[in-house]
Amino acid sequence: MNAPRTALVTGGAGFIGVAIARRFAQTFDRWVVLDSLHPQVHASGERPAELVDAAELVVGDVTSAAVWDELLAGVLPEVVIHLAAETGTAQSLDEASRHAEANVVGTTRMLDAFTRHGIVPSQIVLSSSRAVYGEGRWSSEETGAVSYPGQRTHAQLDAGEWDFAGAAAVPSSAASTVPHPTSVYGATKLAQENVLAAWCGSRDAALTVLRLQNVYGPGQSLINSYTGIVSLFSQLAREGASIPVYEDGLITRDFVFIEDVASAFEAAVLAGGGADGRTLDVGTGRGATILQLATEIAAYHGAPAPHICGAYRDGDVRFAGCTIDETQRVLGWSPEHSLTQGIAALQSWIDAELGSPALGRA
Ligand SMILES: NC(=O)c1ccc[n+]([C@@H]2O[C@H](COP(=O)([O-])OP(=O)(O)OC[C@H]3O[C@@H](n4cnc5c(N)ncnc54)[C@H](O)[C@@H]3O)[C@@H](O)[C@H]2O)c1
Numbered sequence: 006m007n008a009p010r011t012a013l014v015t016g017g018a019g020f021i022g023v024a025i026a027r028r029f030a031q032t033f034d035r036w037v038v039l040d041s042l043h044p045q046v047h048a049s050g051e052r053p054a055e056l057v058d059a060a061e062l063v064v065g066d067v068t069s070a071a072v073w074d075e076l077l078a079g080v081l082p083e084v085v086i087h088l089a090a091e092t093g094t095a096q097s098l099d100e101a102s103r104h105a106e107a108n109v110v111g112t113t114r115m116l117d118a119f120t121r122h123g124i125v126p127s128q129i130v131l132s133s134s135r136a137v138y139g140e141g142r143w144s145s146e147e148t149g150a151v152s153y154p155g156q157r158t159h160a161q162l163d164a165g166e167w168d169f170a171g172a173a174a175v176p177s178s179a180a181s182t183v184p185h186p187t188s189v190y191g192a193t194k195l196a197q198e199n200v201l202a203a204w205c206g207s208r209d210a211a212l213t214v215l216r217l218q219n220v221y222g223p224g225q226s227l228i229n230s231y232t233g234i235v236s237l238f239s240q241l242a243r244e245g246a247s248i249p250v251y252e253d254g255l256i257t258r259d260f261v262f263i264e265d266v267a268s269a270f271e272a273a274v275l276a277g278g279g280a281d282g283r284t285l286d287v288g289t290g291r292g293a294t295i296l297q298l299a300t301e302i303a304a305y306h307g308a309p310a311p312h313i314c315g316a317y318r319d320g321d322v323r324f325a326g327c328t329i330d331e332t333q334r335v336l337g338w339s340p341e342h343s344l345t346q347g348i349a350a351l352q353s354w355i356d357a358e359l360g361s362p363a364l365g366r367a
Pocket residue numbers: 015016017018019020021022039040041042043044046047065066067068087088089090091092107111132133134135194216217218219220221226
């Protein structure tokens with residue numbers, strides 16, 4: 006390919022940003038990262054050691070017009086990968102403005118800055134989320150009719166009615182599932198998609214929206230208690246604790262390994278993006294229950310079996326999963342890591358980061 010010369014990656018010092026830089030920063034002449042080094046993600050406030058040397062890190066907030074003006078005085082981005090975001094699904098219900106400010110206003114400030122500086126990137130890639138689907142579609146077990154049941158009520162959850170009676174979840178697909186976010190975070194991610202689609206459509210910039218499922222793997226935050234269930238469970242199990250599992254354990258997610266997500270971003274950039282915008286799901290295409298996840302992690306550490314605690318969390322959906330056929334067809338991409346392989350890789354990395362686990366492994 007004729008590599009575009011400069012990539013600008015907002016939020017590029019975070020979990021996904023570090024992985025994509027490691028994977029393909031070298032295909033650009035410049036790889037510029039704009040990142041505020043958010044204290045909830047970066048405890049030390051310093052440049053992450055894992056961020057490849059080639060990345061030029063500019064510490065700044067995407068919501069600041071002055072930061073953008075200073076940055077764009079010396080950078081002409083041809084490809085923009087927009088990752089910067091507040092990412093707490095449950096947290097976003099209590100801190101709605103904070104999420105809207107960073108995610109929605111952060112995006113519009115970026116676009117206004119491009120306009121002020123006469124910049125139209127050839128492609129913008131947005132890291133969106135499965136959270137835009139909310140609970141997604143469910144199909145009646147009796148008639149097969151598909152409906153959008155919306156958010157579960159407190160009355161349902163307090164009564165332990167975790168599922169929608171008589172219905173089965175249908176994996177989401179960007180082509181056929183209408184987004185219905187049930188968290189403020191999900192709503193801000195959908196707003197990012199819509200804002201970018203409007204701007205890119207009017208400027209002839211190609212837009213690729215990647216709706217990521219639950220990303221996990223080495224490099225994920227070990228200090229951010231609001232994100233990263235795999236990391237949280239791993240830390241409990243390695244301390245020898247029984248992992249508490251919410252609801253009845255059968256909440257379902259599609260856990261996709263970080264390297265598979267990085268390769269999806271690479272494929273999206275190489276593909277160049279469709280002129281009319283393109284929205285693709287990135288996951289494994291296979292769901293796993295939270296109990297399965299907890300059991301695999303506990304077994305790895307030789308920790309006691311997980312226990313069902315029956316608690317629930319506001320904003321959590323019962324089912325999140327997707328089909329990836331379209332993504333595979335359009336990008337020629339496929340995930341390569343099984344959950345078992347991914348969990349093992351994450352545990353080794355956590356051991357290296359935190360020292361020997363309290364429990365020995367068989
Ligand atoms: N990790 C997942 O499971 C997942 C799933 C779906 C979508 N996503 C999306 O992928 C993107 C990256 O997520 P991640 O997992 O790498 O998260 P992360 O928190 O590790 O990285 C986000 C980065 O953005 C930076 N940031 C936050 N607010 C900023 C601001 N106002 N200005 C500049 N930088 C700011 C943070 O310092 C951090 O380095 C996000 O847009 C997120 O919504 C992630």
